[in-house]
Structure formats: C-alpha cells, structure tokens
Amino acid sequence: MAVDYAVIVVYLAGMLAMGWWGMRRARSKSEFLVAGRRLGPAMYSGTMAAIVLGGASTIGGVGLGYQYGLSGAWMVFTIGLGLLALSVFFSARIARLKVYTVSEMLDLRYGGGRAGIISGVVMWAYTLMLAVTSTIAYATIFDVLFDMNRTVAIVLGGSIVVAYSTLGGMWSITLTDMVQFVVKTIGVLLLLLPIAVVKAGGFSEMKAQLPTEYFDPLGIGGETIFTYVLIYTFGMLIGQDIWQRVFTARGDRTAKWGGTVAGTYCLAYALAGAVIGTAAKVLYPKLGSPDDAFATIVKDELPVGVRGLVLAAALAAVMSTSSGALIACATVANNDIWSRLRGLGKTPAEEHDEVTGNRVFILLMGLAVIATAIAIDNVVEALTVAYNLLVGGLLVPILGGLVWKRGTVHGALASVVAGGLAVVVLMATYGILANEPVYYGLLASLAAYLVVSLATPATDAAVLTAWRERLAGRSPELASEPVPAPR
Numbered sequence: 001m002a003v004d005y006a007v008i009v010v011y012l013a014g015m016l017a018m019g020w021w022g023m024r025r026a027r028s029k030s031e032f033l034v035a036g037r038r039l040g041p042a043m044y045s046g047t048m049a050a051i052v053l054g055g056a057s058t059i060g061g062v063g064l065g066y067q068y069g070l071s072g073a074w075m076v077f078t079i080g081l082g083l084l085a086l087s088v089f090f091s092a093r094i095a096r097l098k099v100y101t102v103s104e105m106l107d108l109r110y111g112g113g114r115a116g117i118i119s120g121v122v123m124w125a126y127t128l129m130l131a132v133t134s135t136i137a138y139a140t141i142f143d144v145l146f147d148m149n150r151t152v153a154i155v156l157g158g159s160i161v162v163a164y165s166t167l168g169g170m171w172s173i174t175l176t177d178m179v180q181f182v183v184k185t186i187g188v189l190l191l192l193l194p195i196a197v198v199k200a201g202g203f204s205e206m207k208a209q210l211p212t213e214y215f216d217p218l219g220i221g222g223e224t225i226f227t228y229v230l231i232y233t234f235g236m237l238i239g240q241d242i243w244q245r246v247f248t249a250r251g252d253r254t255a256k257w258g259g260t261v262a263g264t265y266c267l268a269y270a271l272a273g274a275v276i277g278t279a280a281k282v283l284y285p286k287l288g289s290p291d292d293a294f295a296t297i298v299k300d301e302l303p304v305g306v307r308g309l310v311l312a313a314a315l316a317a318v319m320s321t322s323s324g325a326l327i328a329c330a331t332v333a334n335n336d337i338w339s340r341l342r343g344l345g346k347t348p349a350e351e352h353d354e355v356t357g358n359r360v361f362i363l364l365m366g367l368a369v370i371a372t373a374i375a376i377d378n379v380v381e382a383l384t385v386a387y388n389l390l391v392g393g394l395l396v397p398i399l400g401g402l403v404w405k406r407g408t409v410h411g412a413l414a415s416v417v418a419g420g421l422a423v424v425v426l427m428a429t430y431g432i433l434a435n436e437p438v439y440y441g442l443l444a445s446l447a448a449y450l451v452v453s454l455a456t457p458a459t460d461a462a463v464l465t466a467w468r469e470r471l472a473g474r475s476p477e478l479a480s481e482p483v484p485a486p487r
Helices: 002-025 030-038 041-052 055-096 100-112 115-146 150-199 200-210 223-237 240-246 252-283 290-302 307-344 347-374 379-403 411-428 436-455 461-471
Strands: none
Touching: 002 150, 002 307, 030 347, 041 055, 041 150, 041 240, 041 252, 041 307, 055 115, 055 223, 055 240, 055 252, 055 290, 055 307, 055 379, 055 461, 100 115, 100 240, 100 307, 100 379, 100 411, 100 461, 115 150, 115 240, 115 307, 115 347, 115 379, 115 411, 150 200, 150 252, 150 290, 150 307, 150 347, 200 252, 200 307, 223 240, 223 379, 223 436, 240 307, 252 290, 290 307, 307 347, 307 379, 379 411, 411 436
C-alpha cells in the first residue's frame, strides 16, 4: 500500500500547489469568480465534466450498477442529458449575460425586486447541501485508504478543498478540475472499467451469472427514470454551480460546443459506472450495501499503484464537485444575500477590492460545510432536499424568464414561494425521499407563475429592452448591485 499512499499524497500536494499558483492569477472579481471569462474549449469541456461528475456519479453510479445492472446508468445519464440541453439551447444566451449568479439574471430579466434575494436564499441552501454531501464522501475514500476516523477524514479532505479554493478562486478550481478530469478519465474509464470486466470473466460470463433484468436498459423502472429527469436533468439547467462554469467560457461557441462535448462524456461515464457495478455484482454478490461496490472492487482486484490512481480518481470526483459547489455557495452568499442586505453597490472599477471579500466568504462557507458534513448522517436525504427545493422553487421562473416575455417579477416571486412551500409541505407529508414533493411542487410553481404573471402588469418595456441588449451581448458586464425595480 506504500505506493498507493504515495500516489494519493502527491495528488493532494499537487492540488494545494495549483491553489497557490491560481492565487497569482486572481486579481479581480471576474478573475476570482469566473476565471476572467476566458476559458477555451478544451479547458471548458474538462472542467464542466469534472464538476458534474462527482462522488455520487462515481461511487453512487457504480452502486446503482451493482443494484440494478446496466439500467443503473440512468442517474448519471440524465445528468449528461441535462448538460447537453443546457449547452445546446441556453448556454450561449447565459454566457452573453455577463453576470455572476442566477439571481442577478433574474434581476435583469424581471427588473429587480424581492425575487432575486429569495431565489438567492434557495440557491444558497442548494449549493451548501451539495457541497456538504460531496464533503461527506471523503469519509468513504479515506476509510479505504487509511482506515481513518470519519470526522478526521471529512476535516482533512474538506480543508484541502477550502484551502485551494480560497487561495485562487475559480482559477485554482479550474486548474485542479482539469487535473481531476484527466485522473478520472484514466482511473475509471481506462483502468477500472476494463479490469473489472476482465476480472468478472467478460460480458458473456456476466450475462450467465446474473438475472436478465441486469441487462434491461429500463430495468430500474420508468417512474425512477422520470424522477431522475425531473431532478437531475432540470437541475443541470438552473444550478448556480453549473451556470458559474458557463460564465467562464470565452464566448458563445465555447459554451455551446464545449458543453456538448462534456455532456457526451457524461453519457459514456454513466455507462462505464453501470458496467463496473454489474461486474462487481458477479465478483461480490452479497455486499452489505451497493455503495460498497466501488471501494471493494478497487481494494481487492486492482494491483498496487493502479489502486492508488483509481482511488485518486474517486478523490478527484469528490473534490471537483465539492470545490465547484463551495465557490457557488460563497458567490451566492456574498453577492445575492449579504451585499443586498447591506445595500452595497460597487462600480466595476472597484471590483479588485471585492477579491478579499469573496475569499473570506469561501473560507466561511467552507468551515460551515465541514461542520455540517460532520453533523449530518443521511447523505441521500440531504441531497434530495437540496434538489427538490432547487427544481420545485427555481426551475419555472428561470426558464420562464429565458423563453416567455410575458413573465413578470410578481409571477416569478409567486412561483418561487408556491413551489418552495409545496415541496417543504409535501416532504413533511409524504417523506423526504418520496417523488410527490418534486412532482407537485413543480406543478404549483408553474401554475403560480402563469396565473400571477397574466394577472399583473407586463414587465416594463425599458427592462425588457435592457434584457434583450444583454442577451445579444451588447451591454457591459454587470456590476455588483441588483437592478432597481421600475417605478
């Protein structure tokens, strides 16, 4: 195991070194939060794939393959579909807005008002819980590596991510994500996948050993697939962690085609995880938990050195999602909540003064994430709450603002409140893991948006003109302050 330990230590040290290097690049708000909006296609594609394929997609995707066979790919597959939809239909418009957060987009589209800060609170809760659930995964990986105490593992892994994210912001995260993308590709797709299939005796032996349902592409169930589409595909369209990566693109074409490449990569990654899990079912038919499949097959079947690289790949998956969610959480907390509550408004010339403030918020949010991760036991429930609130409360006003000009600020506010309350009440009634909260929450949000928008005066013509100018890329970058509501 000494070689495996050395691989992991070198990898972690490299992450910190890149954080230090990124600190030298992040000299303005734009550089710190969105890497100066100048990532080219290759780097954009790699970092986008890295952030959406986290611990849940890697460890959880293999676990679903262990439990359901090839149809276990659907969770990660729907993530890929969401990224493809975002890239093809919306990313160019999003990139041209030149904003920093989803709430700033809502302010531009609807003319300010309370919808921005309320959506900011919902988005903050989502990004916080996303970072928490990613941070908890360190316990699983470090337990395999070092038989480490859960709390110590979370503090160690979380501290490394907080350190390099605080130092260099999006530049550090971009650099580390590119390394993590390469490590994941080598470790999971090029090493673990073929080794797992060979160890299981090949596809013919896997088919002979397992029930036919394991090779049914719809074996996981139509209702489950539909729920995955609602939560993950739609979640990809509106999450701050995803939009903040779109904001880093150099231009429209980079956002569209780079994201398309990343989404296609996700589809391949989904199938790879399901195949690895299916092979693990042949090798270890009686594991206590499906989520143990990844760690077990890595620990028992891979040779020294390769095992360290594959565990580094799992660590890379967790860190990429964790760091992306952390900077998104801090950006929302600072720009959409704290600055609005204080009534701050800075001009673009003052942006360099905001780097320190954003560093402080990443550090504070990072400490909050680590503390919450230590306190929470049920990862699945925490992540479900986050995605239910995101999709139920924010999907309709965000997509509605992009495609329907009759939507109003009052309709957006009613949509966020109705959808959010419906999700909370229905989770309390049916249970957190039930499908009904997101189904009916989304319907309540849509109904409120349509009815209230049609019942209230249309958005001011000046606001819509400014919005169209921004979508066309003919307006300067947005300053920190929210757009005032029309009188």
